[in-house]
Amino acid sequence: MQYEFRNLDPIDEKAKPNIASEGFIFNNYDTRLNGWWLTERTAPTPGEQEITESVPYRQGSYDFSMIDNERFFNNREITYKLLYVGEKYYNRKGFEQELKRQLMPHNWDKLVDTHEPTYYWWAKCKSVEVNDNSDNETLEASIVFTAYPYAYTNHNEGADYWDDVFFPHWVWQQVKFNVNGSQDVNVKNIGSRPVLSSFVVTGNVKAKGSFGEVSLNDGNYKQTQVVFDIGDNKINLSGNGTIEFIFKREEMI
CATH class of the missing domain: 2.60.120 (Jelly Rolls)
Structure with a gap:
């Protein structure tokens, strides 16, 4: 099976052809610089902290989820799917182990997504699942982060970078x-x-x-x-x- 790598941003002409232009950075670990290609990302909106009450003999229910017109949300999950192509099994196994070492032991930190370079998430890694495909000589990794529901701007307001x-x-x-x-x-x-x-x-x-x-x-x-x-x-x-x-x-x- 042949894979076609598809990056979502224009590739810098000066960039090396074997380095992906899309990925994420967490705890100073940059997936683009470590052999991984981003194949999919999902960042659904977070679930709301709903507080509702039903009143007997009244249709529907009352929603008390908002205070001062602000809705409140649970943490959100952001999922990345990465692909590594390697010829030797022991090379692929090393990449799998290094990915887990770089992501799982660490506490909450900045998660920078190259798709949204203006912002960062405050997140921690929830899980890393890796599937080794010996026929295609590839690793497929699914990485889930738990993140604060809102993204932060990189710089303070008025800095105007x-x-x-x-x-x-x-x-x-x-x-x-x-x-x-x-x-x-x-x-x-x-x-x-x-x-x-x-x-x-x-x-x-x-x-x-x-x-x-x-x-x-x-x-x-x-x-x-x-x-x-x-x-x-x-x-x-x-x-x-x-x-x-x-x-x-x-x-x-």
Whole structure:
């Protein structure tokens, strides 16, 4: 049986022809650089943490799964199927063992999928199943990760790394402000859920918004966080100094 390798992204002309352009990176182990070819990936949406109640003599049921218009989800499973082609059985066996050593013993860590290079998952490896096919001289591996339901952006909002820009879903915005007196600013969260924002502050700055009011200075800003809602977060800044909002988007992808 002959396999036809099909990568989903354009191959860099400078890349070696025997190195796959698609795969994943976990715990610094890059499947593309270790002889594995990605043949399939599945990342279904996570299941919801549903809380429902039925009332006697009433049709249907009441759904109490949401708080402040936010749905809550269980961890999700992401599955990759990889293929290794090797002539010798002992070579294939070595690749199987190394794959398990590199993935299974480790705790939660970043999972980078080359299909979504702008984001990463927070995940751990749940299982590695490998099938050796001596007739075709191949290994077929099925790897399942358990992951936090939302993907994180690689960099903080406002960093604007060009390689991360995805024009259909992106916003260019200022997140660091010089404060001298009072001013109104708007910080957007275009992610899929509310997120925590921390700060970097010099001088004395007061921030007031839907999250309440916080008075920040060089000594206390590291211990303070606020919640940014989805969409516009209109904030009044007052005082004298600088303030930078530090947060990453969380995306349902």
